[in-house]
Amino acid sequence: xxxxxxxxxxxxxxxxxxxxxxxxxxxxxxxxxxxxxxxxxxxxxxxxxxxxxxxxxxxxxxxxxxxxxxxxxxxxxxxxxxxxxxxxxxxxxxxxxxxxxxxxxxxxxxxxxxxxxxxxxxxxxxxxxxxxxxxxxxxxxxxxxxxxxxxxxxxxxxxxxxxxxxxxxxxxxxxxxxxxxxxxxxxxxxxxxxxxxxxxxxxxxxxxxxxxxxxxxxxxxxxxxxxxxxxxxxxxxxxxxxxxxxxxxxxxxxxxxxxxxxxxxxxxxxxxxxxxxxxxxxxxxxxxxxxxxxxxxxxxxxxxxxxxxxxxxxxxxxxxxxxxxxxxxxxxxxxxxxxxxxxxxxxxxxxxxxxxxxxxxxxxxxxxxxxxxxxxxxxxxxxxxxxxxxxxxxxxxxxxxxxxxxxxxxxxxxxxxxxxxxxxxxxxxxxxxxxxxxxxxxxxxxxxxxxxxxxxxxxxxxxxxxxxxxxxxxxxxxxxxxxxxxxxxxxxxxxxxxxxxxxxxxxxxxxxxxxxxxxxxxxxxxxxxxxxxxxxxxxxxxxxxxxxxxxxxxxxxxxxxxxxxxxxxxxxxxxxxxxxxxxxxxxxxxxxxxxxxxxxxxxxxxxxxxxxxxxxxxxxxxxxxxxxxxxxxxxxxxxxxxxxxxxxxxxxxxxxxxxxxxx
Numbered sequence: 001x002x003x004x005x006x007x008x009x010x011x012x013x014x015x016x017x018x019x020x021x022x023x024x025x026x027x028x029x030x031x032x033x034x035x036x037x038x039x040x041x042x043x044x045x046x047x048x049x050x051x052x053x054x055x056x057x058x059x060x061x062x063x064x065x066x067x068x069x070x071x072x073x074x075x076x077x078x079x080x081x082x083x084x085x086x087x088x089x090x091x092x093x094x095x096x097x098x099x100x101x102x103x104x105x106x107x108x109x110x111x112x113x114x115x116x117x118x119x120x121x122x123x124x125x126x127x128x129x130x131x132x133x134x135x136x137x138x139x140x141x142x143x144x145x146x147x148x149x150x151x152x153x154x155x156x157x158x159x160x161x162x163x164x165x166x167x168x169x170x171x172x173x174x175x176x177x178x179x180x181x182x183x184x185x186x187x188x189x190x191x192x193x194x195x196x197x198x199x200x201x202x203x204x205x206x207x208x209x210x211x212x213x214x215x216x217x218x219x220x221x222x223x224x225x226x227x228x229x230x231x232x233x234x235x236x237x238x239x240x241x242x243x244x245x246x247x248x249x250x251x252x253x254x255x256x257x258x259x260x261x262x263x264x265x266x267x268x269x270x271x272x273x274x275x276x277x278x279x280x281x282x283x284x285x286x287x288x289x290x291x292x293x294x295x296x297x298x299x300x301x302x303x304x305x306x307x308x309x310x311x312x313x314x315x316x317x318x319x320x321x322x323x324x325x326x327x328x329x330x331x332x333x334x335x336x337x338x339x340x341x342x343x344x345x346x347x348x349x350x351x352x353x354x355x356x357x358x359x360x361x362x363x364x365x366x367x368x369x370x371x372x373x374x375x376x377x378x379x380x381x382x383x384x385x386x387x388x389x390x391x392x393x394x395x396x397x398x399x400x401x402x403x404x405x406x407x408x409x410x411x412x413x414x415x416x417x418x419x420x421x422x423x424x425x426x427x428x429x430x431x432x433x434x435x436x437x438x439x440x441x442x443x444x445x446x447x448x449x450x451x452x453x454x455x456x457x458x459x460x461x462x463x464x465x466x467x468x469x470x471x472x473x474x475x476x477x478x479x480x481x482x483x484x485x486x487x488x489x490x491x492x493x494x495x496x497x498x499x500x501x502x503x504x505x506x507x508x509x510x511x512x513x514x515x516x517x518x519x520x521x522x523x524x525x526x527x528x529x530x531x532x533x534x535x536x537x538x539x540x541x542x543x544x545x546x547x548x549x550x551x552x553x554x555x556x557x558x559x560x561x562x563x564x565x566x567x568x569x570x571x572x573x574x575x576x577x578x579x580x581x582x583x584x585x586x587x588x589x590x591x592x593x594x595x596x597x598x599x600x601x602x603x604x605x606x607x608x609x610x611x612x613x614x615x616x617x618x619x620x621x622x623x624x625x626x627x628x629x630x631x632x633x634x635x636x637x638x639x640x641x642x643x644x645x646x647x648x649x650x651x652x653x654x655x656x657x658x659x660x661x662x663x
Contacts, residue, residue: 028657029068029649031075038657041067043479045661060658064649070490072641077489082496088488095484103470103477104463106369113362114353118346120188121353124301125199126224128163128181131173134216137443150210150217157207163221172216181221185301187228193361195220229301231341234313235294237279238286239263240331263325263332270322276336285331298341309333367463374462382417390416390426391450394433398449401437405430417458419465432457497637502630512629513618519628520621523577526588527609530571530581531555532601538567539595539602546592546606574611 027035045063082088130153132146153170157163167173167181188196198211199220208220239259266279277293284290304310306328316323316337323335357363390412397403406412412426433453443449471478502509513520529552531542538559545555552570559568575581582588583603585596593605618625 026653026656027650028653029064029647031068031071031645031647033646034075036067036071038653040479042657042661060661064654068647068649069638069641070486072638072645072647073490073493074486075645076497076641077493080493080496082489082492085492088492092485092488095488096481099477099480099484100467100470103474104370104467106366106373109366109369110354110357113357113365114350115346117188117353117357117362118349120196120200121343121349122228123200124185124187124226124228125222126185126226127183127199127202128167128221128223129173129183129195130163130167130171130181130219131176131215132170132217133172136214139444146217147210150219154207154210154219157219157221163207183302184307185224185226187301189356189360190302228343229314230343231298231300232313232316233298233338233341234296234316235276235280235292235336235338236286236289236296236309237263237266237276237284237294237334238331239266239283240285241327241329259332260325260327263334267325267334270334276322276334294336295338298339306330309335313337371459371463374466375459378419378462378465380417380419380458380462383415386412386414386416386426387454390429391447393430394446394450396446398433398437398446399444403434403437405434419462422461422465424461429454429457432460494634498630498633502626502633509625509629510618512632513621513625516625516628517615520616520625522611522614522616522620524588524613525574525576525611526582526607527574527611528572528582528588529606529608530583530603531568531605532570532583532603533568534600534602535567536602539604542568543592543595543604546604549606 025037025039028038028041029036041064044067045060077083130150132149134142134146138146149170153166157166164180164182167176171181173181183191186196186199190196191199192213192215194211194213195218198208198218199222202208202220202222204222204225206222208218208222211218211220239262241259262283266283269279270276280290280294284294286294289296299310299313301310301314308326308328312323312326312333312335316335317340318337321337323333325332325334327333357366393406395403409427409430412430414426415423416426416429417424433450436453443452466473471481529546531539531546531552533539533542541559542555545558552572556568556570560566571581577588583596583598583605585598586593586603586605588605588607588610590607590610593607595602595604597603
């Protein structure tokens with residue numbers, strides 16, 4: 001695929017840049033009767049005008065030839081059936097899916113959500129919560145009972161009762177017994193969206209109204225709000241807490257004190273000037289980081305499971321880089337500051353936040369907004385009679401996942417509803433209902449259940465219909481897809497007809513080389529040793545060594561002392577005349593040259609052999625020969641295609657286009 005990406009970048013049909021000036025759409029030429037129009041020709045010409053370096057390609061007559069050649073190749077690809085290849089179809093679908101995302105989301109809502117998320121990123125919330133668990137599709141009765149219970153707890157909290165005690169007593173979050181509901185500090189995207197929104201909209205010191213998420217109802221108490229500290233990169237040395245205390249009290253005390261004694265000794269070594277990274281490798285019991293000198297991935301608030309560790313890490317700086325030993329729930333640590341990463345600008349985080357929004361609960365808001373627009377855009381007509389027949393087939397077995405599709409679906413092969421000109425059959429809706437049995441959809445009675453599923457199915461079909469018609473809705477989308485479709489076909493065709501052939505047709509390549517050997521010639525070449533230095537004494541010594549036939553290794557060993565300055569550099573090999581490696585002022589004759597100076601450097605050379613100019617062998621120029629052979633095959637191939645397909649150009653229309661493009 002990497003080669004394909006390079007190919008598409010090199011095509012004169014580059015990615016779509018925009019429509020050309022308004023040119024009346026007329027048939028410019030035909031290939032076997034199929035018309036190609038002036039608007040496409042004008043668009044691609046204008047689009048590539050500033051990209052091409054070859055002035056001949058800016059000539060409209062020459063460009064028309066290129067354009068026709070391109071379309072001939074596409075016709076050949078279709079004739080060979082390359083458009084039916086599985087890999088081609090998959091790549092085209094993948095590209096369309098990716099491109100369609102720019103058209104199938106509500107950009108206004110996306111922009112608002114990105115800006116909201118960034119503004120939240122600027123602050124960190126410290127909060128506690130109480131959770132009453134509940135299924136997403138809980139009955140109205142269960143929902144009301146949970147809500148009433150939350151209102152009661154909230155009233156007690158507002159009346160002054162300790163929130164931690166209320167969390168210990170009522171919260172059904174499994175961790176509440178240990179952390180008393182404390183969630184520490186967090187920022188955007190760390191909690192589900194509805195929870196996050198409630199936390200950011202609750203003033204410091206206050207308790208939120210009950211908040212519904214997919215986990216149940218929450219009460220949130222905001223303990224603190226502070227500026228986002230960004231991220232920090234640190235290294236650490238850790239000695240683990242004892243796994244289990246021995247029964248013997250004296251032994252237990254020794255075991256508990258051992259990690260502290262060890263970390264204190266390590267800390268003393270650091271104070272004495274020993275290397276932190278070496279000590280981490282030797283002694284740290286965090287095996288995932290010790291091999292890297294204790295280095296941890298950078299992190300922000302709330303990303304580690306130790307608030308104490310974060311607190312110490314963020315307190316360090318270049319002026320105060322090493323912490324004193326401290327204990328977390330995991331063990332004893334010494335932390336070394338590496339670098340701070342302040343919060344980025346919105347522009348810097350734009351792409352990252354957009355990706356997170358697309359994967360977050362926020363994406364439902366974007367989808368809902370888009371669907372709402374499409375409901376207004378398209379006319380949906382429901383067949384009431386057909387819907388009633390569908391409803392009769394669904395019963396309470398759905399709630400236990402035992403409902404089965406009608407054995408005979410033929411009576412349901414009729415329109416249930418239409419979206420503009422598209423008809424959607426009842427059978428497809430029944431299949432959809434069947435697929436939903438394992439989802440958590442407990443709406444009752446059955447009529448309500450089917451109504452809910454019908455609404456969701458209509459929304460899905462509206463979005464599908466919109467996606468299927470993007471080429472009609474957006475001419476620029478159609479143009480991009482057409483160019484990518486053709487480009488993909490052309491790549492497969494070129495690979496089949498030209499590139500593979502040029503590499504495997506050894507006899508054809510040899511014949512091409514024989515006919516064009518004059519294009520593959522060496523200039524004079526020199527088997528040479530070159531010495532260079534900024535030190536005139538060193539270059540004089542090198543000159544003497546070269547005179548006596550000494551090797552480059554011998555010269556460097558003699559003139560560059562270990563742990564001393566590098567006095568001499570050498571270069572050796574066979575170099576063609578004009579090569580940048582060769583000093584410009586040296587006469588390249590057999591033997592040792594005179595010392596010359598170029599800029600700050602002195603040079604001396606020993607020419608071991610002069611190889612006269614002459615023809616390159618095929619092996620010596622194979623890369624260029626294959627490339628030239630490919631070009632030759634392609635030029636002749638286009639000529640053959642012009643005899644295989646009938647091309648007719650409307651010269652009157654072309655003259656009109658030329659006048660319009662030259663204005």
